[in-house]
Amino acid sequence: MTDPHQLLKSVFGFDHFRGVQEEVVGRVLAGQHTLAVMPTGAGKSLCYQLPALAREGTALVVSPLIALMHDQIRSADALGIRAASLTSADDRQAVTARALNGELDLLYVAPERATTDYFRRLIERTPLSLIAIDEAHCVSEWGHDFRPDYRQLKSLLDDHAKVPRLALTATADRRTRADILQQLGLPGDGLIVAGFDRPNIRYVIRPREQTGKQLKDLLRDRPGPAIVYTPSRDKAERTAEALTATGRPALAYHAGLASEVRARNQAAFVASEEMAMAATVAFGMGIDKPDVRTVAHVAIPKSIESYYQETGRAGRDGEPAEAWLFWSASDFALARQRLEEECPPERRESERERLNALAALVETPGCRRAVLLRHFGEDPPASCGNCDNCLEPPAQLDATEVARKLLSAAFRTEMRFGVGHLADVLAGKETDKVHANGHHRLSVFGICGDEELPLVRPVARALVARDALRADAYGGLSFGPGAKPILKGNESVSIAVPPQRKRRRRGDAGD
Numbered sequence: 001m002t003d004p005h006q007l008l009k010s011v012f013g014f015d016h017f018r019g020v021q022e023e024v025v026g027r028v029l030a031g032q033h034t035l036a037v038m039p040t041g042a043g044k045s046l047c048y049q050l051p052a053l054a055r056e057g058t059a060l061v062v063s064p065l066i067a068l069m070h071d072q073i074r075s076a077d078a079l080g081i082r083a084a085s086l087t088s089a090d091d092r093q094a095v096t097a098r099a100l101n102g103e104l105d106l107l108y109v110a111p112e113r114a115t116t117d118y119f120r121r122l123i124e125r126t127p128l129s130l131i132a133i134d135e136a137h138c139v140s141e142w143g144h145d146f147r148p149d150y151r152q153l154k155s156l157l158d159d160h161a162k163v164p165r166l167a168l169t170a171t172a173d174r175r176t177r178a179d180i181l182q183q184l185g186l187p188g189d190g191l192i193v194a195g196f197d198r199p200n201i202r203y204v205i206r207p208r209e210q211t212g213k214q215l216k217d218l219l220r221d222r223p224g225p226a227i228v229y230t231p232s233r234d235k236a237e238r239t240a241e242a243l244t245a246t247g248r249p250a251l252a253y254h255a256g257l258a259s260e261v262r263a264r265n266q267a268a269f270v271a272s273e274e275m276a277m278a279a280t281v282a283f284g285m286g287i288d289k290p291d292v293r294t295v296a297h298v299a300i301p302k303s304i305e306s307y308y309q310e311t312g313r314a315g316r317d318g319e320p321a322e323a324w325l326f327w328s329a330s331d332f333a334l335a336r337q338r339l340e341e342e343c344p345p346e347r348r349e350s351e352r353e354r355l356n357a358l359a360a361l362v363e364t365p366g367c368r369r370a371v372l373l374r375h376f377g378e379d380p381p382a383s384c385g386n387c388d389n390c391l392e393p394p395a396q397l398d399a400t401e402v403a404r405k406l407l408s409a410a411f412r413t414e415m416r417f418g419v420g421h422l423a424d425v426l427a428g429k430e431t432d433k434v435h436a437n438g439h440h441r442l443s444v445f446g447i448c449g450d451e452e453l454p455l456v457r458p459v460a461r462a463l464v465a466r467d468a469l470r471a472d473a474y475g476g477l478s479f480g481p482g483a484k485p486i487l488k489g490n491e492s493v494s495i496a497v498p499p500q501r502k503r504r505r506r507g508d509a510g511d
């Protein structure tokens, strides 16, 4: 086996491993199964490419996106790594022959093809150095991009039980990680999580007023390359036009454009030092543009995972960059409506939670980065000094009393109920559910005054955000570690005074 440091230098041209790469590579070289959770840009590819060269045999790389596969193969080629994919029937024979002759370092395959009989017979006759499973969160129903084909991989892995497995993902919360470990047969101590913090990105989250104007004002002062994420294709085009009208070079990118147009626009953006790309989420994957200075969302992203991934395209060069999000309560209403109408019933609960987590991020009066990093299982300092709320703490309302009442209500009702029911109890509403559970006899029944009731939900979100309350899969709220200090009177709870409420006049549409 060749020395990994030597390969790092001679093949990849790097002097040092970055972050957790060394640990991950070390485990794979030692033949151990591993799940590496590493943010976009942390260098996941190297974690399987290097061991693929150091170990005997061919590395199998399961990857869900054919376009990404082709990018990966091109960059592997450039490094002199022998890579191919089994994606088209055309070159199936040639690729098969190369695999059987031991002429491939990396063999990429889509999950639906990996489990075909043809493929299984092929790899029975091909010595494998490792099996990498990219975008491993797709195996979990908790993940944001569940793909049933990933579930079939386990039996393939079990056929090659001695081959080290390396599952990789950029986006997995705690529960998804546990699920990936289980679904792919990986040991609990095989989990390696890289730091998610991107300290050079400044997060700013604002209620949306007049989208067009807010965005134009923002970009007028920020001439560097920018990506503007829009919720629809149509909006992407209109945004590009509106920005062009201000004199800013701007193009649109979405899946509805012809592929030549997409490729042309992308190339123009990558080459430009001042262009704004107005795009749907179709834009960004596999694009290596390190000097994006601003990423703006004109409506809420799909989840915290998507937000992190999309904003993560800012400042890959490590220089200061900004991520702006303009949100409206109507974004959430629309997302919740879609969820109820379009999401299969068994996934609704986890999708609801995903939205709640996003709501907690946009509504927090505290540090945005802290909320993000906690979401990814880290234990960050309470304040980062580089987000809107840390730089300019919002006007706050002391809601400690309401928080205590809410926590007591959760406790007295045995920590199984969601905020809706708890609000009914605190309001003293005699609903069927209240009666059925005998909650009208509790001391907390009706203890909130009229002026306190509108604060119950914002307070609940604030408590979830700071881990004083934890929501289970059904929205039931129970104590997290942050609950005690509040109940004991050692900590206070304040919530941001919603700016739209401060400013709203009669007759405003609210969006």
Ligand code: ADP
Pocket (backbone or CB within 6 Å): 014, 015, 016, 017, 018, 021, 038, 039, 040, 041, 042, 043, 044, 045, 046
């Ligand atoms: P990911 O898949 O995690 O988003 P990539 O594998 O595409 O990240 O790597 C991101 C960038 O970091 C690439 O340009 C890659 O060449 C670079 N890179 C990876 N490892 C190192 C390293 N050890 N030192 C310097 N640059 C690295």
Ligand code: ZN
Pocket (backbone or CB within 6 Å): 366, 367, 368, 369, 370, 383, 384, 385, 386, 387, 388, 389, 390
């Ligand atoms: Zn902060």
